[in-house]
Amino acid sequence: MTGAFPEESSGLPTPEKALQEAFREALSRFAAGVTVVSARLGEEERGMTATAFMSLSLEPPLVALGIQEKARLLPILEASRAFTVSFLREEQEAVSQHFAGKPQEGVVLVEGRVEGALAVLRCRLAAVYPGGDHRLVVGLVEVIELGEPGLPLVYFGRGYRRLVWPS
Numbered sequence: 001m002t003g004a005f006p007e008e009s010s011g012l013p014t015p016e017k018a019l020q021e022a023f024r025e026a027l028s029r030f031a032a033g034v035t036v037v038s039a040r041l042g043e044e045e046r047g048m049t050a051t052a053f054m055s056l057s058l059e060p061p062l063v064a065l066g067i068q069e070k071a072r073l074l075p076i077l078e079a080s081r082a083f084t085v086s087f088l089r090e091e092q093e094a095v096s097q098h099f100a101g102k103p104q105e106g107v108v109l110v111e112g113r114v115e116g117a118l119a120v121l122r123c124r125l126a127a128v129y130p131g132g133d134h135r136l137v138v139g140l141v142e143v144i145e146l147g148e149p150g151l152p153l154v155y156f157g158r159g160y161r162r163l164v165w166p167s
Helices: 015-027 073-080 093-099
Strands: 035-041 044-050 053-057 062-068 082-087 119-131 134-146 154-156 159-161
Touching (some): 035 062, 044 073, 062 119
Antiparallel strands (some): 035 082, 053 062, 062 134
16 A cells, blocks of 8 residues: 555555545535634533535524534534534635634634624524534524625635635
């Protein structure tokens, strides 16, 4: 075996690893807004950057997001049965980096949300479903806080991008 992935005796990646790499590359071509998902249990508060977020239902207002099973946020979110989603604006790349595991000085959560976010959704945990190495978390939106209008932080092609507005 050489490199990061197991190889067949021919030296080529296994079909499973080749599919994973193709899947990863395909998804890098899907633009997504950047969010910070946070949860609090007692004195412990955690947040993580997430692009696997979507609106799920208008009646009732539901959202869904994918969280890796090993994420340190997940047990707190499940135990507290509540979480907050902050939609980042384009100037908040450092915030995204911080909650993606690259600490940035001065970045903190304020009352469980990212200060200056475009919008904040406060959710009650409605359901958690298995999804491979992730869990699909569904939340009932209970409170919506709208920030100042602006442009979103967008992730595409393995990097942060800016919208051209108006197009």
